[in-house]
Amino acid sequence: MKKILAFGASSSATSINKQLATYAAHQFANATVEVLDLNDYEMPIFSIDKETKTGIPQLAHVFFAKLGGADVIVISFAEHNGAYSTAFKNILDWTSRINGKTLQQKPTLLLATSPGPRGGASVLEMAKNRFPFQGADVKGAFSLPSFATNFDAEKGITNEELKAQLLEIIEAIE
Template structure:
């Protein structure tokens, strides 16, 4: 199974990337590709720029998604919404393809330093992602990242670790039904 994973952040110290990397250990034996949004940096989308054509990076990102069997995405929350880096990619690819996630089965996650765990961006994504062809099979949100996660160790809070493992098990079991 080909899994494409990414964090919806372009930060070099992205906590969402740390969460994705940790989660990928549960998918041994899968063909995994971890994308970095910094590799897909493009001009800010506008209809004026669109008239000049679509950036090659948008086509490349879209191709990665199209060639995946499943997705693992952890969204960063900036001002109660998607990060600008992710939103810009979404704006470009959704103009090329109306459903740019091609109905790929997805494990959707988020984390934040605060107690809501990226809840606002998760709420937005669970509402709107299906319109972009994201088939959300399972979700996980981790609050207070720095209290519950240690880089190099992973989830240190056993309750949240169990919740993540349950979300992963749900995701895997629904994948087997396809």
């Protein structure tokens, strides 16, 4: 049985990206799913001075171990001004100090959604280009546009064409 680790790269308590990551992770057959909340990994803002003075926070080590224990990683990116959320970027910065190949060559599904019609396309493109350097074995990427129109908390993705696209990517990963 595969272990899927999923999270929305946002600290919002009502994160639509966490909802999408959770939904996608549960579409894998014969898998157990662990969903992380970035709020459980809040650390001081990364700086080399802080690292020199106090070392790498224990929470970065815990997050890195969670990534390492997964068979597949599912991340859905919130787009803040065209880039990663500060909460996610800070965790990534600290964790990369343990090992620059933060995602440890794990098969990774990259997702993004937003309220608008572009569905977080800018941050998803950034992640697709950057994450192989962070040690991700990127197996697929999917953007869900207009979250409120195309997603229901109980049903998941309601647009059948978009749902089929995501399921095809997941099937290829399995």
